[in-house]
Amino acid sequence: MSADTETQPTRVPDPNANQGMEFSTDAYLDMDLLRFLTCGSVDDGKSTLIGRLLYDSKSIFEDQLEAAESASVSRGDERMNLALLTDGLRAEREQGITIDVAYRYFATPKRKFIIADCPGHVQYTRNMVTGASTANLALILIDARHGVIEQTRRHSFITSLLRIPHLVVCVNKMDLVDWDQETYEKIRDDFEEFAARFEINDITFIPMSALTGDNVVNRSSNMDWYQGPSLLHHLENVHIAGDRDMIDPRFPVQWVVRPQSDEYHDYRGYGGQVASGVFQVGDEVVALPSGMESKIKSIDIGGDSITRAYPPQSVSIQLEDDIDISRGDMICRPNNKPISGQDIDAMVVWMTDQPMVVGKKYTIRHTSNEARCIIKDLHYQIDIETLHRDESAEKLGLNEIGRVSIRTTKPLFYDPYRQCRITGSFIIVDEQTNNTVGAAMIIGETK
């Protein structure tokens, strides 16, 4: 396999090379972080694709490879089973399935990547939603022989529902369709047609073969008709800095830093992670729910002061005035506040066998706040393959998704999920089992 030297990434994979990637210390300290989601089943070549990314970026070590090889031999597999590198639990290896989200890590000199590797089948929708909640980008695999199938639609819907900003459609196994341009273009057109119904802003299509490596790390010489980047090149360069909201300052207070010492007698720092927007020393701020206003006196990390805090930094904010603020409160700007209210509509993904029923009370966790709520109404359940809305639904079962109205015991300070994934999301907790049973994306106030 030869590669186009013009566009190929700087690093040529060579499994025999006894040296690592050329990290210079300065470059490493200047890398950023991309979290992406892969969804699909073994049949799509997902494990092969992840295996190749890890192996070509030298993120799989020799002893891990040996362990997978010897396990393959003892299982009687004919060739090295790449899934053994990724399937972590005994039950998964024994049954040859992926049960849970597995997190994988690799880095190139440009970026560090966190892969949330999710199982693809419908019974694992909740696992995919979990992996999707923190992802900047989703990879959807399509088998070039089969084109857009039901699973593709389901994964695209979840990508859109969880508002993952970037989507890469990997049209895989191109080697099995003779690298045919028409096949690829038909799949691309099919996908674009149904994806028009979703809110996904940035979609990139890449024809590839994970098995042979074409267009994974290096550009393929088998598909001269394709002018775009290889997958790794795209992952390294996709612009993610603009994904964060720098406009609407939101700071949920997590913890009050209060030293019991003479030296810091008057120190009272509000610890938390910036959810969105930028906070600057001197900014006029307001604390919710009290509505008390003050100015930012200092912003510290571990006792060192900085002048500005950006998302998702974890800092301590000190205010000029001694106002009463505690965990669960929100610091924002007087002229830019989140919605405050107790009657909220949200899209809910149900995550447990015991169905969600209207009228039942649950605990919810929203930012650093905890409240109780009652399920007031289930407007419809949505069929994630057809997008059909079933308005007669009376409950939500495991892996089902619907639009729900809740009423909370106290006001929440929230934004629509489409504006902010942190202040726009909450989890639902069962009060008997303490389990996390639902994930919710806020639409807005109940009308």
Place this chain on the structure above:
Amino acid sequence: MTQAAESISNYRLTHLKALEAEAIHIMREVAAQFERPALMFSGGKDSIVMVALALKAFRPAKFPFPLLHIDTGHNFPEALAFRDQLVDKIGERLIVHEVQDMIDKGMAAEDPGPFPSRNRAQIPTLINAIEEYRFDALFGGARRDEEKARAKERIFSFRDEFGQWDPKNQRPELWNLYNGRHRMGENIRVFPISNWTEMDVWQYIMLENIEIPDLYFSHKRDVVKRMGQWVPVGEAPFGPREGEEVINRTVRFRTVGDMSCTAATDSPAATLEDIVAEVAAARASERGARMDDKTNEAAMEDRKKEGYF
């Protein structure tokens, strides 16, 4: 555009700072959601980084939890000296719970055989510490890149009253929302640096200029070749075994566990920069130097289910 607005639009957070922010958030969440947390401290580099992160999360106040060391009695003397020096410097509380005490009381047993590892005996010792101090949350420095079973473990990892992990019954973890609700007697293990790799840890140590024990840097040491690895030898019971030849080599440790189960690697790396370059070029995983994981394919999963970290 004003200068401030311009710098805001160009703002970019490096991956180390993003990982740091996540870890601080997790630590504060535990401090807020639990009554009696503790931070597991071994003197190894991961737990040293955890202490550095706790300083960022809680200074200028004291930590809202003590440090807890499960002392196997097989530690490197250098690691213990470092531990005491660090605790003294930061002025935090350290609780030491000893495996030997548990063995003396008959609550833990030495593994059979002439050269027992105390890996398993740590489990009842840890559980005893949890019961004695009624800890409901323990911070650990485990990372998901270390081992396959860990790749699927939550950041908030629930244990029943026997300290057991049930991999098939884990709570979904979404966004940055952590559900710490628990019953009396239940406890969680929390892994704030789950998403860090070995490389990230070293880079962070370098970036933040964090002090670590000399064991991690190249030095001359007496070792023997055992199971294909350089095993350090010292005072009994860590002397050479029959037929083993003691060699003085230039080595360092990539990971520091018990003397009985940590192998050294040949290395001239004398500075953090050297170590980072070496880690970048490494072809064997860090846990490859831990003989305790090689017993069988699911060794870690089995020990975790019993209550191991």
